Amino acid sequence: MSLGVQLESAERSDVELLHAVARGDEAALARLYDAYRVILFGLLVRILNSREEAEDILQDVFIQVWRRAKDFDEKRGRPFTWLVTLARSRAIDRLRQLGARQRLATGAAQEQTEMVSDALSDTIRVAQRETVRQALAELPEEQRHTLVLAYFDGLTQSEIAAKLNAPLGTIKTRMRSGMIKLRALLGKQLENFG
C-alpha cells in the first residue's frame, strides 16, 4: 500500500484483491480491511449508534468477505458496492434485531463522533465525501430526509410513512425520485472513482 489505503481501493486493484482473498490469501484480506475499515466503520457506527456493535459487525463483515469472496462477480457490481452492501445489510439486520433501543440512543452516536481524531485522513475520501454531500444537498429536503431514514436508520418505506405521518405512496415516490436524481448526480463520481 505504498500510495495509500484509499488509492488501493480503486476498482481494478480491489477486484484483484477480492480474487486473491477467494484463493485464501490472508494478506489480501488484510489489505482490503486496511482500505475500507474507516469508511465501513463510520457507516456502521452511524447505523448502529454503538461503537461496540459496529466493531462486532465490522469483523463479521470481513469474515464474510473471506468466506464469500469467491461469490463476488465484477460483472455484476463494483467491489466498493459489494462491501458497502454487505456491511449495511449486516448492520440493518442487527439494528432490526435490536429494535428501537439502539435507534433512540442518539447520544451515543454523538459521543463516537467526538472520538474521531484523524477521521479525514484520506484525500480521495475527503473528495468523495464532499461530492456526496453536494449531491445530497441538491435533493429536495423531503427526498433527502426519506433517503437518510432508509439508509442510515434502516427504516422500511412503511416505517418511514408511519414516522412522517405521510401516505405510503408519497414515500415511495420520494424515495424513487430521490434515488434516481442521486444516481444522475453521482454518475460522474462513479466513473471517476470506480
Next chain:
Amino acid sequence: MTHEDYKELLAAKALSALDAADARALTTHLEGCADCQSEMVELLDAAALLAYQAEPLEPSTKIRGQLLASVRAEVQTASRSDRVSPDVSQRDGKVLAFERPSRNIWSSLGSFGALAATLAFVALIIALAVLWQKNRTMQSELARLKAEMNQTQVQRDRERAMGELLTSPDGHMAKLSGTNVAPGAHAMLAYDKSGHAMLMAKGLPSAPEGMAYQLWYIKDNKKMPGKVFTPDAAGNGMLEDQIPAVARDAAVFAITLEPKSGVQAPTGSIYLLSSS
C-alpha cells in the same frame, strides 16, 4: 405486477427499504429481468456512495488482529478436517490382518518399555523441531508485522498530512489526468498557501531502470522542476514537495518521465497533466 411496477421498487430495494412482500416479489422478478438487473446495479452503486456521508471513524486496532486470527483459525480447522484419518482409510480397506504369535508377557513388557522410551525420545525430538520451527515462523511473522506497522504508520502520517492540507482553510487541490501515454493514470495534488504540497498518483507505468517521474510547476509557460518519485509495482506513487511561490496561483502541474536524478528542464513525455 407489471414490469414498470417492479421498476418502481428498485430504488427502495437499493436502500433495503422494501417491505417484506414487495422484496420477495421483486427478488423473483429480478432473476429473470436483465433490464431491472442493470438498473439495480446502478442504483446500488449510487446507494453505496452514501456511505461517504457517514463520519469516517477508526475502529480499535485490535479488530484487525482478531479478524486475521479468526481467519487463520478457520483455515487451520479446514485444513485439519481435510486430512483423512488413517483409521478411516483402514476401515474402508478390505484387509485381513495376520494373527500375531503369542509371546511371553515379561518379554513383552521389556520390549514395550524400550519401545515406549524410544517413542518418547522421538516424540521429544519432533516436539523440539516443531517448537523451533514455530519460533522461527513467529519471529518471521513478528518482523513482517513490525515492518507492516511501520509502513502503515508512515502511510497514515502522509494521508493525515494530505487530509490536513485539503481541509485547511487555504487548502487547494488539483486533479491531474493521464495523457495518451498513460491513459489509466491519475493523480491529486494538495497544497496550501505556504506552498507545502503533497501528490498522490495512481496507475503510472513502471519507470524504466534509471528513470523516475518528475513533478513540474508550469506558470506562464515557465516550467519549474519539482521532486522526482518512483512508483511501486502497482503504479502508485507519493511525493511531498514545496511549490515555488510564483507557481502557487493558477499554475498547471505536470509529471514527466525523466532521469532518476531529476532535470532542470523537462525532456521526457508528459504522463499526467492538470487542467489549466
